[in-house]
Amino acid sequence: MPPRVLIADKLSPAAVAIFKERGVDADVRTGLKKEELLAIIGDYDGLAVRSATKADKDVLAAAKNLKVIGRAGIGVDNVDIPAATAAGIVVMNTPFGNSITTAEHAIAMMFALARQLPAADASTQAGKWEKNRFMGVELYAKTLGLIGAGNIGSIVADRANGLKMRVIAYDPFLSPERAVEIGVEKVELDELLARADVITLHTPLTDKTRNILSREALAKAKKGVLIVNCARGGLVDEQALREALDSGQVGGAGFDVFVDEPATSNPLFGAANLVATPHLGASTLEAQENVALQVAEQMSDYLLTGAVTNALNSPSVTAEEAPKLKPYVALAEKLGALAGQMVDVNVKAIDVAFEGDVASLNVKPLSAALIAGVMRPMLAEVNMVSAPAVAKERGIVVSESRQEASPVYDSLIRVTVTTGMGKRAFAGVVVGGAPRVVEVKSMELEAAFQPAMLYVSNLDKPGFIGALGVLLGEAGVNIATFNLGRRAAGEDAIALVGVDQALDEVLLAKVQALPHVKEVRALAF
Structure with missing residues (x-):
């Protein structure tokens, strides 16, 4: 039985023709009310939308056979991507058609x-x-x-x-x-x-x-x-x-x-x-034709051959690899997010190194997750699938290396980001299934990632930890974790502080004004 696709928003008739030519059954049913969509979505393998149809949690829960959602356009605000990912549904868009x-x-x-x-x-x-x-x-x-x-x-x-x-x-x-x-x-x-x-x-x-x-x-x-x-x-x-x-x-x-x-x-x-003008940027006949043709081609490719193009939530990982890679993907995402929040100037190169047991795995998804994390603070739409292509488009040199042995840990991932101001390196490991950072700017420390964190670079002088603790306490900021690293006594030191609420700009400025402080950043994970 051929795959079935529901076209729930108005698309060019050429899209329907492509589905038919490729051997995919396509039903055009636009303007459906939510209850109508809920009643029929379980019969389809694919859902093609523009911006009107909402693929929310309720719709995805009813979509027992759905394998792919194709958005004819860029934005996917109308698709609950986390819910789709949890349900194993690939979400695609057409980022270049308009x-x-x-x-x-x-x-x-x-x-x-x-x-x-x-x-x-x-x-x-x-x-x-x-x-x-x-x-x-x-x-x-x-x-x-x-x-x-x-x-x-x-x-x-x-x-x-x-x-x-x-x-x-x-x-x-x-x-x-x-x-x-x-x-x-x-x-x-x-x-x-x-x-x-x-x-x-x-x-x-x-x-x-x-x-x-x-x-x-x-x-x-x-x-x-x-x-x-x-x-x-x-x-x-x-x-x-x-x-x-x-x-x-x-x-x-x-x-x-x-x-x-x-x-x-x-x-x-x-x-x-x-x-x-009323958001007309993509409103030409040619653009609408382009995105309709692209979404039909991409969805057909996936349903018939498994090929994934412009997916927002699906790296190339086999069923056998997934369990082994899962904790390292989480580490790569967090480590990349740390690096991305720690650089402000133009990124020239991203070097990713895998040491120990992780080096023997399929590391491409890990590199992609890490690169996406580095770039996401400036490019929100970048993801594991698009990250390598976006990096190439921006002229960022990406390199990857593997080393079978790791001097200290069973497995370690290190990312080095080169900018116009030099290099910054960050390393992490998986401990008990959870990601941890073990190196920041070539200084060793071990810290779990918290949703909100404070990074401080300072000279290692007596009284700093106490002054920071007092300042945060007076501001009503509770400290969840406190981890330190340093080069040597009296030299450069760093602190990664897990906090129960994010610091605002006023409080960050007060931390910056503490004696011997060089750099302060609020981090979010």
Whole structure:
């Protein structure tokens, strides 16, 4: 009996044709109410959706035969990925099908702002003929600042170079070699703000990128700058931007995405120099055709051959390997997350070393999990499957080594991250089935990973531990674990402190101000 796929949201008819050609039965039933979906989902091997159908825990619990969910597009907010993973359901998306369309929308926004097209159109159609009111600016020879230079950002750079603009880019994961390849000058954020006549955003929304254009950043920008956001709502402080638009600090803003969507009201609405569209970045006939074709091909491949493409939750691991790898995957994820939170500048290389018994296993999923952890603070959507490709795209050199013997532990994983400021190394082991860190910045210590942790680098001087404990106690922060490491008495030392609640910026600043403290970071796992 051929596999059966339910197409629950509107897709191009070409997708149905592909399923049929490949020998997959596809039923098109759009607009189903939740109870209707629950009643039939158990009959299907695959579910193809866009953004309307919600594959939540209830639906997944009823989907007894479901093997794959395909999202025709990038975002998968409508799919409960943890629940799908627990149920053994592969979740796929189509991350590149609408890249050109989204890039073109950003370019269109640039032109609309530069020549005030929406306001000029409304004025002209009202019969006013205000020829002297609308004085635009050329984009030729202006400086475009990209925040994010991945797939879409590089397409925007290519188009902007064709317009003879100067293109600069801020992206911690962009290598100098990749910058040359896509025709941009790599800069830090403050330099981009100071130089850019136009700023476009092309980055996911993560804790590190949220409000990356903050009130302070907007104040540093060149007066009259044009800002375009066709990426994610929340990358720009909307209230601060409205004030900057009203004051003239920002000359114009083109927004396709907003913090709250559907955006029926917003602080930006009503600004004279705002161009707004209702999340149209992927809305072209070509893009919708592309993502529909891709999702049909990917789902057919998986159902017929087991081949996995653009999966968000499924590394390549056989049933026999899974039990042995599971604790090491957990270690790799935690170790990568530690390394990722400990580096702020551009990553040039990631070296992963496996020592002892783990070196004899299938380490590819472990490397992928570790690489994903390193990059996730800046790229939320990266995962075990996409991490190696994303690293390659960003010009990050990834290397892997194995050593059959481990001097101290039965098995050890070490990651060394090379940045523009040097190298940082971190190592971990599995103890009793749980991951533990045993080396940070070449200093030995042993600590369990806690959901919230405090990292402190300091000079090993008497009184530091007491001062830190008093400070945290006075702030009402309970210490769960406290682990120390040092090079030698009086030299560099580190502390990894497990805490019951995360430290805010004010408390972190107080820790930083303690005598002999060099570096402080709040970590989350």
